Amino acid sequence: xxxxxxxxxxxxxxxxxxxxxxIAQHGRLVxxxxxxxxxxxxxxxxxxxxxxxxxxxxxxxxxxxxQLSTWIAKIAYSTSVxxxxxxxxxxxxxxxxxxxxxxxxxxxxxxxxxKNEAAFLQGQIKKLxxxxxxxxxxxxxxxxxxxxxxxxxxMPEGTVKNYLFRARKMLKERLGRYYKK
Amino acid sequence: MKKLTDKxxxxxxxxxGKLEESHEVELxxxxxxxxxTLPDVNVYPLAKDVVKILQKRAERxxxxxxxxxxxxxxxxxxxxFIAGAFVVDRSLALKLLSVLYSYRWVIVFLLIVFNAISxxxxxxxxxxx
Numbered sequence: 102x103x104x105x106x107x108x109x110x111x112x113x114x115x116x117x118x119x120x121x122x123x124i125a126q127h128g129r130l131v132x133x134x135x136x137x138x139x140x141x142x143x144x145x146x147x148x149x150x151x152x153x154x155x156x157x158x159x160x161x162x163x164x165x166x167x168q169l170s171t172w173i174a175k176i177a178y179s180t181s182v183x184x185x186x187x188x189x190x191x192x193x194x195x196x197x198x199x200x201x202x203x204x205x206x207x208x209x210x211x212x213x214x215x216k217n218e219a220a221f222l223q224g225q226i227k228k229l230x231x232x233x234x235x236x237x238x239x240x241x242x243x244x245x246x247x248x249x250x251x252x253x254x255x256m257p258e259g260t261v262k263n264y265l266f267r268a269r270k271m272l273k274e275r276l277g278r279y280y281k282k
Numbered sequence: 283m284k285k286l287t288d289k290x291x292x293x294x295x296x297x298x299g300k301l302e303e304s305h306e307v308e309l310x311x312x313x314x315x316x317x318x319t320l321p322d323v324n325v326y327p328l329a330k331d332v333v334k335i336l337q338k339r340a341e342r343x344x345x346x347x348x349x350x351x352x353x354x355x356x357x358x359x360x361x362x363f364i365a366g367a368f369v370v371d372r373s374l375a376l377k378l379l380s381v382l383y384s385y386r387w388v389i390v391f392l393l394i395v396f397n398a399i400s401x402x403x404x405x406x407x408x409x410x411x
Contacts, residue, residue: 117333124329129320136323146326153332222316241317270288272313273306 105169124153131177137238138181148184152177167252175253221279225272233268236261346403
């Protein structure tokens with residue numbers, strides 16, 4: 102098992118096998134992040150490839166001040182946001198959200214169409230604004246700290262905590278209503 | 283017992299703290315469990331494809347560099363030839379230059395075409411695959 106430094110040195114020396122190893126180590130992180138941010142499974146592969154091409158091109162600039170996974174997540178986040186900016190409406194990428202920006206009321210279809218609790222919650226997560234989905238993914242799925250999420254997304258730590266709180270509260274309330282159906 | 287607020291429940295669950303069982307707590311525990319479950323997405327075999335793209339790019343860049351080097355060598359050799367001709371036979375060199383001058387638009391056209399191809403190639407490389 103190589104350290105990040107040893108792996109990067111090998112890649113910078115032109116060893117593409119070492120780069121395959123780096124992709125294998127961080128592929129899941131990138132795929133999950135891209136999936137949650139762009140919300141369009143058809144383009145996940147293309148956007149993920151673009152992320153790793155950018156990582157390769159900029160690896161020489163990595164300065165070891167953050168963890169390699171944080172740096173890669175930052176590139177994955179900005180690439181995914183750029184994709185969303187290009188193909189979605191302006192509202193879907195707003196990062197200055199208030200409580201009123203949470204998705205509309207729970208519809209009977211939401212409850213009726215969900216096969217089970219997991220499917221219902223995943224459906225509700227998909228409906229969240231981009232900033233909330235990103236924060237939830239980074240915090241729960243990838244276990245990044247608040248500071249690391251700040252580095253990755255550029256959102257202040259207070260905003261990260263606020264979005265995390267609001268999104269989880271909303272999901273809890275929706276789940277409560279799901280069981281009252 | 284005092285009822286915990288949403289903030290307190292979330293914070294205790296974040297820190298894996300002990301919580302009294304309640305409906306609210308149970309709902310939060312279910313939400314947290316689902317949030318920590320990897321979504322059902324395809325993890326594509328990215329490594330092979332990305333490396334293939336990078337190799338393709340490297341090959342294209344190498345080809346562009348080779349053609350650029352060849353064209354520079356040709357230009358340099360030609361300039362050296364004219365300079366040499368000036369040293370050996372000044373009138374011959376002047377004749378050569380006047381021939382070149384008469385074909386100046388053809389030469390300018392060729393230079394523009396060559397540079398345009400080079401710029402397009404570079405753009406294509408950055409837009410690969």
